Amino acid sequence: MMEEDEATASPALSVRAGGIKVTEASRDGELLTFIIVSQKLSGTGEYHVDRTYGDFEWLQQHLSSLEDVPGIQGVIFPPLPAKAQQNASAKLVKQLGLLATGEDWKPYCKALETHLRHVAAHPTLRKAKHLESFLTSPEPPGRHKVKKGIFNRLGQAVEGIRKEAPNKDVDRFFRTERDHNFTLTGLSKAAAERFLEVVLTEQKIAMACGHLAASLQLCVEAGEEPGQPTFSRMCVKMSEVIESMKRNVQKVAENDVITLGLGLDLESRYQEAEKEMLFRRTCKLVELETASRNAERAKPVKKTAMDQIKKAAEKDFDQISVVAKQEIVRFQRGRVAVLQQALVQWCELQILTAKDSAEMWNQQLQAISGTAWH
Template sequence: MLDEGSVSSGASSPEPEAPFTPKYRVSISDHVNKDGDSVRFTIQVSQNGLTIQVVEREFEDFEYLDHCVSTGPNSLGLIVPPVPLRSATDPYNAEMQSRKVMGKESKTLIADEFQKDCQQLQKYLELLLSHPVLGKNQKLHDFLTQKEPPPRTKVRRGLMGRLSDTLEARKQWWPDSEEFFQRERDWVAKYQPALTNAASSFAAITAAHLRMGHQLEAVVTALKLTNCPNHHLHHKQFNNINTIFLECLDNIKGSIDEGGFEGERVFGGVLGLWQRYVGCEAAMLLHRTCLMVDYQACNRALDKAKPNRKEAAEKAKREAEALFEECSDAARQEIKHFQRNRVVELQAGLESYVNLQLTSARSTLAALSSALTQVKAISL
């Protein structure tokens, strides 16, 4: 019997006999088909090195796939990879997003980020395909192999569903019956807001890169209008210095732009992914906590059950125990795999970003040094 504070059976899932090999490989083209607010992504599906299907899917199809794999019969205790956030496609939201990044008074519109969307959606599919349980999901198989997208069903959350979510959220502070899961819950409670803050700070750095690049472009444009007629020697000298300065600023702008866009690709996307992924782990842990609370309630009900209700109480207890143990067994393996991948990917992304910034800084230094050398060589 499992009472508050006691430890469960401690049964663990057996280690897989061999590493799981994804059945398919996917590649999403950077070229999308946009019709109004609708954006269609082209997915090339291959197996054993051969292309077996090319399909087009809208973002709503990915959202419905996420719903299907998250609520599937074998999803208990799994940390389901998060579907990426939808980018702004209509003019109004695109303008609001641009002002958020470039400043409230800015009239500069940021170009569509469909390339970024394609990369994130491809990563999402790769995470699903490489998962030993979700990779075998029939809905995922249909999503990739059927020419037409599976029919979507509108998912609605009614009042009772929202009330249920509220009641379940209140159980997140319930003491866990196992030290392993209690430590993991405590870690998530501290790590999730820290990662959110890191992602927000990095987004601010990327926005600063974009604003600086646009400001340098404005300076370059203004300097191009200051050239003087070459009638006098000092005019020629000024034009020569101005040309050197323009080339220098243009090179610096290129380094800043590359540092911003590439930085977002190599590390910003990784931060955003794992920020959402940790949220998925928190949701899984909360679900397991709710199953634990239900199991404990069934134990108490069995202790207090009258003889004529004993059989029903025992059945309810066995069902609650089976769900709780199934979830716990799967969750142990999921958490270990999740933490290994988190460390590897965040470290790789951070190293790539640091190398990118060093390259950008060296390029800027080289441009400034070259400009200074050329200016010193001009006879004044």
Template structure:
């Protein structure tokens, strides 16, 4: 795709766009079966006006619908909207068993902070987009106190099935442009690999959560066994209690490892697994335009004299539509690859930094616990040295 950018690596013909707003999803509350998100928006003009609004997930869906229907997005790689979070008790139970194991009776609480971050990232991607960032419905979504009136979006199972069949048939249609054919092949490979990487990374995080639960259980049992601190077994019981404290410190380290993994590399893998699907959909739309052009060309060749002018007009329209989507797609692909590489670079750096910092903090806590255990033989009472506990690493700017 080198021919799609200039010598400076910029996208040819695309003016730099400065977002008109900044948006943060600062919190979420549950009202029955509905999750309400609080948005903090700042308009980037002379006024610098800030406003807080409340939105539901369906409002985000309606915004996405408006962005798609009000603009020609056929050649765009659209920012992916995160899936709707579950709110039912059965959903929470299934999620807990998936993460903590089928035998676990513990339930994972609401994780609204993850939903907020995903929706905030979606808004940031839309806001900085050269076309979508100028959409009027986006401004109303961000600053109007009342949520926009929305029509319930229907999900047609038959249309989804026919679309899947069409993708399977047209997706294998050879492209007339070798560059786009290569991009389609690479996109399919990346989609599979990114999804697998995201799923396997999540499995690793889930194993850490199960390990955390096991250490917590063991620490509790040791505390129960070391509850009697008098008599001939006092020394052994005291050692059990001290050891349980060490297990608690290590359990805390595992908790922070898991949270940091999700906040850094896990977040980016999940985002770009969905983003890769968005690129695939864009390439499919272009393939459909290409097939339309090929069909129009064949019809023109077979057209009778009295229908030739009409067939030629159809071919010209199909050619114009195909050329337009191809030009836009070239710019979008260059921009997408550049942002994807930068995002993974940043995620890997943050992931490594968080790993190193958490490991050092956990080591310091365990070294202190070991010191206390050794000093028990000499009868010394070790004072609790102030130590920095591992902390959850939250990037200042979501990537």
């Protein structure tokens, strides 16, 4: 989850993980295209490519299909945000969460940028040839059918796992981590949902301020009736104040989304990614237990074949467990840094916004005080 030190990371990529940026998004009908700029590792230039969300899915599928990499099922794959929708319905807003709250694509571009940076910084995934072509090739990725990866096969294993007795994990480390993940998955999702409610409320307040400011302008009328000029001036000034309030609340909501909002959203998605990894390991554990029972019960004519299947399953399980432990340690270290950074950025931007607002209120107060009401 945290970007690796690029001096010690594998040099498989020709770009810097920290130099990857998703600069903008453009829509052509139903097609949304993202511009990706990657700084060359040599520092002498940049790659500029345009990719659709389908291209991001193509990359994710290829990364989950690296079956020639020992222990690949123990990897916590950087989670890809859900597909963006403009003018999302209430149901889609709940699915996309904080990524569906902005009027532009800035938060979504930032989420995709973070995803690519984490993939490019991962000690195993960064070596995938498909990642290099995704970031550097001017041509879009191939649209040929990708071999089914890890995620596609998870559903096939679910029923088998449910039929198994709920045995405890053979490793205390993973038993403890599964308990922690179960708790944190629920808490992180709840935190992101509550923060989403805060942002949506702020947006509603900003909209209401806009309506009120416009309504006050409608009260301005030219006339010679006693008090009419004074009343009109009051309406104009109050409209300006309310409009300033609207801009302030909009800025606060924008700060919420782009900092702590994205941090909480990423934390929630990563907890789900770890949950998927732990589930894959559980599937392999059940497969090993089944192979062990079959080997014990095998007749002499099938004993050798069953023992070989058992040894292969045991080897796979051990490799996955080794990689999974490394991934969990790396993940726990990185998630703290990411949340800390999100909190710091959130506080910094809110302080700056508060200072700007205080200056704005002072100017409004002076303007009102200097107005001749009579």
